[in-house]
Amino acid sequence: MPDLSAFPITTRWPAQHPDRLQLYSLPTPNGVKVSIMLEETGLPYEPHLVDIGKNESWTPEFxxxxxxxxxxxxxxPDGPGGTPLALFExxxxxLYLAEKTGKLLPSDPARRYETLQWLIFQTAAxxxxxxxxxFFHKFAGREIEDKRPLERFRAESQRLLGVIEGRxxxxxxxxxxxxxxxxxSMLGWVRNLIGFYEARELVAFDSLxxxxxxxxxxLARPAVQRGLKIPSRT
Incomplete structure (x- = not known):
């Protein structure tokens, strides 16, 4: 059985199955990237809810x-060479899970790099x-009288959707x-933009x-449906 005691995070979120990959997350657009990937690949894992609303991601353990x-x-626990690996971002x-499982990343070098460019496009843009x-449409930014920041990010988000529309x-x-x-990498973000962020009309999503x-x-994929709810909030 792998020994994960050297990792302080396991003192706050103990591993009931230390032989499985440990996921520390929340069903946010970034969080569900990993839970969906794990569900798609079938890799055994144990999810732990990290409540960012309670600032748990700023605890010493996390x-x-x-x-x-x-x-x-x-x-x-079964990282490269059989040594435990901790990873964020x-x-x-x-990328790590794709290479570990040999799934969801083309093996052809040219197509692999083409896939990675779109992965980075999502991350960076x-x-x-x-x-x-x-932030500016739904949360505290709504109170800012100057609407130029919202307009800037709205216009750029609409442009980025246009890039994906063309692709x-x-x-x-x-x-x-x-x-x-x-x-x-993109599914949760697009879903969130028009759903939780309530920006469907703002970015003219229905014109696409x-x-x-x-x-x-x-969203119809069973693994995606499961991953969107992991870790469970209850």
Missing amino acids: LSLNPNGKIPAILD SSAIL MGPMFGQVG LADREWIMGDEYTIADI THVPAWLERG
Whole structure:
């Protein structure tokens, strides 16, 4: 049985199954990237709810795993060479899990890098822009009288949706017929933008054709449906 006692995070979130990959997360757009990936690959794991509303990601135990204080993070007892591996940053975790399982990342080098460029596109552009729309449209930013920040992030988010609309014009998934970590990285963010952030009308989502169809296909996947609810909030 693997010994995870060297990792302080296990004192606050004890592993009932230390032989399984440990997931520390919450069902946010970044958090569900990893839970969906784990459900898609079938890799055994144990989820732990990290309540960011209670600042649990800023506790010493969590910071010992991710000094940036953000979910998700994982602890894999069976890391490279059989040595436990702690990892944070959702897209880095997606890449790690894809390479660990040999799933959801093309093996052809050219297609692999093409997939990674879209993964990085989501990380660098979609996530930050959509998140700012959420802040300025739904949360505390709504109280700011100057609406130029909201307009800036709205316009950029709408433009980014247009980029994906064009990409999906002649293909089912971001990489064509092959569903990959690029799709997984984006599904939760697009869903959140028009759902939880209540920005569907703001970004003219219904003027699009291919992105809504792609989102519907993605959300219909059983693994996605399960992953969106993990870790359970109850």
